[in-house]
Amino acid sequence: MKLYISPRAPNPRRVQMFLAEKGINDLEQIPVDLNSGEHRSESYRSKSPLAKVPALELDDGRVLTETRAICTYIEGLYPEPNLMGIDATERAFIEMADRRVEWYFMLPIANCVRHTHPGLATLEQPQFADFGASQGEKMLGTAQWLDGELAKQPWVAGDRFTIADITAFCTLEFAKLMRFKAGEAGFVHLQAWRDKMAGRPSAQI
Ligand SMILES: N[C@@H](CCC(=O)N[C@@H](CS)C(=O)NCC(=O)O)C(=O)O
Incomplete structure (x- = not known):
């Protein structure tokens, strides 16, 4: 999997903190330069059509966007420590x-x-x-x-x-x-x- 992030942007940071709390430190992170408009490029839009970070590219090529959705997925894969509720x-x-x-x-x-x-x-x-x-x-x-x-x-x-x-x-x-x-x-x-x-x-x- 690959996580598209942007240094200093709050939503990618939410996912990065979530990963860190789970002790996941081997997920490839790819910076996207918002200042130069890289997120609006055709190649990035092919992954995140609304041109937003974060985006999580799965191993099968599908891409998840929206911070909560990405966190829900990570929580499912790595249930401990639980961060989203146990019941x-x-x-x-x-x-x-x-x-x-x-x-x-x-x-x-x-x-x-x-x-x-x-x-x-x-x-x-x-x-x-x-x-x-x-x-x-x-x-x-x-x-x-x-x-x-x-x-x-x-x-x-x-x-x-x-x-x-x-x-x-x-x-x-x-x-x-x-x-x-x-x-x-x-x-x-x-x-x-x-x-x-x-x-x-x-x-x-
Ligand atoms: N609802 C989205 C918001 C994503 C978002 O707004 N990300 C900002 C960075 S924190 C972004 O990509 N901004 C680029 C832009 O608005 O052009 C989420 O939860 O991930």
Whole structure:
């Protein structure tokens, strides 16, 4: 299998952290240069038609995209340590937390960065600065919610480390591009959790 990634991009990083947590370190990783538009090339689009990373090319040539789908596949192949839930109930609650983070935290942060940061102008055209700024405000509501969750439980989805922590951590690290730091914004529990996450070997990627 081959994993197509992009250094510093949050979604590939989610898969890279997921692999690291599973102790998988022999999967071939192929960098795709987003700045030069390599992901829009015909050859990359033949693998990922919507021109997105990450993408996982299977040994039979089929290609999986979408971070959660790739992680679901890896979890199936390498069940330990379990990161996505061991039974129907746990799987559903972890997925709920992960999707909340993805849709209501990662998406507005990505929109804010993509529409306001000059470095992202090559990816996002046209950039709508006002829309970006409003998305930056909107994500504060989710940060507040996350801060409350982490005040009462050690991890994003509850009492153990899961894929939802990986999604939230990669999102928060990406939010540095919009100069957001949880502690400075008053979210002390979110900051403490982020600092704990930053100490994991998988976070060094
Ligand atoms: N929903 C997708 C999102 C993938 C995505 O947006 N990837 C970004 C990098 S983090 C990308 O490929 N951006 C290139 C572009 O938008 O042109 C997933 O979960 O993998």
